[in-house]
Amino acid sequence: MESAKKVSDNLNIAGQVTPEPLPQVTQKGLLKAMLKKLRGGFFVVLGYLLSPLCWWNDLFFNLPIAYFFGYACSLLHPNLLVPCSILGYWLSNIVGILLMQVGAIDVLSGQPKERNFKKELLTGLASSTAYTLVILALIQFKILDTPVLFPGS
Helix, strand or coil, rough: CCCCCCCCCCHHHHHHHHCCCCCCCCCCHHHHHHHHHHHHHHHHHHHHHHHCCCCCHHHHHHHHHHHHHHHHHHEEEEEEHHHHHHHHHHHHHHHHHHHHHHHHHHCCCCCCCCCHHHHHHHHHHHHHHHHHHHHHHHCCCCCCCCCCCCCCC
16 A cells, blocks of 8 residues: 555646646747848849859849949049949859858858858858859950940950
């Protein structure tokens, strides 16, 4: 009888110990996570459209942005149109790569992590610079043709 009483006392004690509740996923937290993933997806798509990875984007996105940037600079001095257009093209590619990196981190990471903005910026600068140098080399060695923008000059 005593052993049955010990067992019933142990069961009572065990029943009194409550495990820690599992963390509840609130609707606010779920909504915040979904918005973060949507924002990241938007940044990835926008970055892809601006980046050099998209082969058809130049005609619709990068060249108009570059021309507008060059045109805005040419208002300061007329000789700045072409150099600032090249700079604007290069900057639009850098912005595209950086947007893809930021968006991919938002989409793929489950936990918020410390970002190294300097490293991300240097990676974007290096890859965009390499791409630009390859394109300039292809034009210089006449592998790629450039259109005649100003036929009279």
